[in-house]
Amino acid sequence: MGRLFGTDGVRGLANRDVTAELALGLSVAAARVLAAQGQFVGHRPRAIVGRDSRVSGEFLSAAVAAGLASAGVDVLDVGVLPTPAVAYLTATLGVDLGVVLSASHNAMPDNGIKFLARGGLKLDDDLEIEIEDLLGQEWAHPVGADVGRVRLDNGSAGTSYVNHLVSTIDVGLTGLRIAVDCANGAASAVGPEALRAAGADVVVINASPDGRNINEKCGSTHPEQLQAVVVASEADLGVAFDGDADRCLAVDHTGRLVDGDQIMGVLAIAMRESGRLVDDTLVATVMSNLGLRLAMTAQGIRTLVTGVGDRYVLEAMRAGGYSLGGEQSGHVIMAEHATTGDGVLTALQLAARVAGTGRNLAKLVSTVQRLPQTLVNVSGVDRARAATDDVLAEAVRTSEVELGETGRVLLRPSGTEPLVRVMVEAASQPDADRIAGRLADIVRDRLAL
Numbered sequence: 001m002g003r004l005f006g007t008d009g010v011r012g013l014a015n016r017d018v019t020a021e022l023a024l025g026l027s028v029a030a031a032r033v034l035a036a037q038g039q040f041v042g043h044r045p046r047a048i049v050g051r052d053s054r055v056s057g058e059f060l061s062a063a064v065a066a067g068l069a070s071a072g073v074d075v076l077d078v079g080v081l082p083t084p085a086v087a088y089l090t091a092t093l094g095v096d097l098g099v100v101l102s103a104s105h106n107a108m109p110d111n112g113i114k115f116l117a118r119g120g121l122k123l124d125d126d127l128e129i130e131i132e133d134l135l136g137q138e139w140a141h142p143v144g145a146d147v148g149r150v151r152l153d154n155g156s157a158g159t160s161y162v163n164h165l166v167s168t169i170d171v172g173l174t175g176l177r178i179a180v181d182c183a184n185g186a187a188s189a190v191g192p193e194a195l196r197a198a199g200a201d202v203v204v205i206n207a208s209p210d211g212r213n214i215n216e217k218c219g220s221t222h223p224e225q226l227q228a229v230v231v232a233s234e235a236d237l238g239v240a241f242d243g244d245a246d247r248c249l250a251v252d253h254t255g256r257l258v259d260g261d262q263i264m265g266v267l268a269i270a271m272r273e274s275g276r277l278v279d280d281t282l283v284a285t286v287m288s289n290l291g292l293r294l295a296m297t298a299q300g301i302r303t304l305v306t307g308v309g310d311r312y313v314l315e316a317m318r319a320g321g322y323s324l325g326g327e328q329s330g331h332v333i334m335a336e337h338a339t340t341g342d343g344v345l346t347a348l349q350l351a352a353r354v355a356g357t358g359r360n361l362a363k364l365v366s367t368v369q370r371l372p373q374t375l376v377n378v379s380g381v382d383r384a385r386a387a388t389d390d391v392l393a394e395a396v397r398t399s400e401v402e403l404g405e406t407g408r409v410l411l412r413p414s415g416t417e418p419l420v421r422v423m424v425e426a427a428s429q430p431d432a433d434r435i436a437g438r439l440a441d442i443v444r445d446r447l448a449l
Helices: 020-036 056-070 083-092 125-134 156-167 190-197 224-232 260-273 290-298 310-320 343-357 361-365 390-406 429-446
Strands: 010-013 046-051 074-080 097-101 110-117 150-152 177-181 201-205 237-241 248-252 281-285 302-306 324-326 332-334 373-379 408-413 419-425
Touching: 020 056, 020 097, 020 110, 020 125, 046 056, 046 083, 056 074, 056 097, 056 110, 056 150, 074 083, 074 156, 083 097, 083 110, 083 156, 083 343, 110 125, 156 190, 156 343, 177 190, 177 224, 177 343, 190 201, 190 343, 201 224, 224 237, 224 248, 237 343, 248 260, 248 343, 248 361, 260 281, 260 290, 260 324, 260 332, 260 343, 260 361, 281 290, 281 310, 290 302, 302 310, 310 324, 310 332, 332 343, 343 361, 373 429, 390 408, 390 419, 390 429, 408 429, 419 429
Parallel strands: 046 074, 046 097, 074 150, 177 201, 177 237, 281 302, 281 324
Antiparallel strands: 010 110, 097 110, 237 248, 324 332, 373 419, 408 419
16 A cells, blocks of 8 residues: 655545545644654643535544544644745644645545645654554553643634735835736735735635636636736736745736746846855756756856755755745745745745846746747657666667757656656757657657557
8 A cells, every 4th residue: 555645745635535534534643743853842732623615524634623623732723825835834833733625736526635744844753654554553542631622712813814914025016007816715805915915906816715716727727727817907917826826827918828937037137136046056856847957047047956845945945044946836945034835925926026126027038938848748658668678768868969958858647647748848849849758759669668
């Protein structure tokens, strides 16, 4: 049997994979592991529980609160708030544990459980393994006054988070019209509220969560509606969050999409100019477009490349003390203000750059020219042989020589399916298509099952 915890907590189909019983059991196990680690010594343990807007979060958060309280932990249930808000509150309120019920950008039927350690950081992998190993084991329940209490937040948690977000920018947004797509998710209230508090004129769409419409043809995974609204409302820019608002994509005034690479490029330049970009270094993943790296080099900024996943970006940032990193998907981590990707924070920082420079978003992102990219998923192959086949390796080397410094090749075996992803970036789209097609044919021939 595989491990329950993945790279971003436990995630699956709600009420089948992720059940109330599992949520309760994991919460009990988490409390017991932290107690055994000595993290509750000298004080009564406390935890924060928050969730996104999907309907299954209602019973799952109740199960988490019940499990923690049964293990002697006092719980503050903050209701529907973004994942980064729960991380922020976990850090600033000094609690021992944060728990988020969310499946991020996944469709409504899914849900997930993510534990945050004191300080708002992701729980270490070794602790997750201990929690999983302890799941379902017999234990001595506290009784009487030693059981935990569950308290519902009165709204102050969201207000505190919004105040924090607005405090991170040093220029007001008065005069900017910003369209916001909240994905009917966790930022439906605090996202528009933060932008308005900063002075922006806000046009809001998809901010009426009903428990079932989260991420449904909206938000950062479906920005088409936002693109149309930006143009129709004559907004200066638009921003789109995902279900738990840990990512943000943008739209310029012409309706053109601005991805995470371009957002990182804009923010990296701004932070370098103000002396806040540590070691003039941006942390990005191998999936970031080569155009970002070329643009950063031209600006005197080094790009440190990690594996795919915001957890690897964060690990590299913490190891090197870097201040900015993220992914093409819109996960942007600003270590000065957050311990995780924060979509609303990203939106505020991007808008503040527009306001502070007097340049529109289209001009700002023109610094980062995306190279044409082609991605081919080759299915029905033995992905395990992708790294060892000599003929394939030689074909990749030949293609890289052909592309030179204005292109690259990336072969990524899928972690879950019998397929290999062939990604090629080149100076022109025809070149990218041609080389990707050629390599895909070789993968299909050499790695056939």
